[in-house]
Amino acid sequence: MGTFKIEGGKTLKGEITPQGAKNEALQVLCPVLLTSEKVRITNIPDIIDVNKLITLLGNLGVKIQKNGPGDYTFQADEVNVNYLKTEAFKKEGGSLRGSIMIVGPLLARFGCGYIPKPGGDKIGRRRLDTHFEGFINLGAKFRYEREDHFYGVEIDGRLQGAYMLLDEASVTGTANIVMAAVLAEGTTTIYNAACEPYLQQLCKMLNSMGAKISGVGSNLLTIEGVESLGGCEHRILPDMIEIGSWIGLAAMTRSEITIKNVSWENLGQIPNV
Structure with a gap:
């Protein structure tokens, strides 16, 4: 296992x-799965989980053009929903926790969504109940293949x-149900929604695509x-966890650093700590 060696006393x-x-x-x-039209997204972080999801979208038939970093x-416009039933998808989807969020858009537009038991970070309790109960409330039928740990809604x-x-108030559950x-x-009314x-940002993006969502926030x-x-075109916010970490590090080391492009209006209580 790799290790980090940290020498303190530095500013x-x-x-x-x-x-x-x-x-x-x-x-x-x-x-992007909810429309056949082009969607441009900027400030996408170049990290493994995000790149895995982009690859998964490509394997589903989504056309992807990289315009720059x-x-x-x-x-x-040519989604292959049959890919969802392949062994390749079961392996690919199972390696990424975030893959659960393709189910809502696929169900809404194509009438079906499937996902293997998602992988990803094992941090605390991360139930899928909220997602599927929401889909069932919207009229979908749920099925589960126990041998393959494969979930589906149709x-x-x-x-x-x-x-x-x-x-x-599950964030990913709320996002999936909204999509x-x-x-x-x-009309769909969601109480105890995450905010x-x-x-x-997701709700604002969907509204820019023509959705009608109120109560955002x-x-x-x-x-x-x-x-x-x-x-639509959408720009992703900077990572607030990263911003907060740099603020904390600067405070603990009594340093003066400049953190650029922080989207101050979206930082909430972080600047007041």
């Missing part, structure tokens, strides 16, 4: 620009808007379903 100086937020990237990459254009026709109270509900028929900044979201979504 820091200079400038640093934080990368795009991984947790936002894993959310906002998935709505962290700058991609996606077009999901629907004949269009999802139906519904009232639901989430049993936990499914934007194309549902009727973190990256979820707000609160624990009560109302979604008026639409027939279809269009393309």
Whole structure:
């Protein structure tokens, strides 16, 4: 196992620009599946989990163009949903926790979504109940293949808007349900919804694509379903965990550093600590 050797007693100086937020990237990459039009996303961090999700989208048939560092254009006009039932997908999807968030968009647009038991970081309890209970509330049928640990949701026709109270304010669960509900028929009301900044970013992106989501930033979201979504351009926020870490490091070492492009208005309580 690799080790880090840290020698203390040093002060820091200079400038640093934080990368795009991984947790936002894993959310906002998935709505590209909701439209056949082009979606351009910038400030995408070059990290393993995000790159895995981009590769997964490509294997599903999404056309991907890299315009520059962290700058991609996606077009999901020829999605191959049959790939979801292959052994390659089971292996690929199982290696990435964030792969669960492709299920909502696929279910909404193509009537089916499948996912193997996701992998990723083993940090605390990370249930999938919230995701699938939300899909069931929207009218989907759930199935589970015990031998392969393979989950699926399907629907004949269009999802139906519904009232639901989430049993936990899951960020990824809320994101997944919102992405499914934007194309549902009727109104969906989600109580106890997560309201973190990256979820707000997802909702703003979806609204720019033509969705009708209100209550963004609160624990009560109302979604008026639409027939279809269009393309958009979206920029990912800087990683607030990274920004907070640099602030803490500077404070502990009594250093003066400059952190650039921090999106101050979205930092919440971090500057007040």
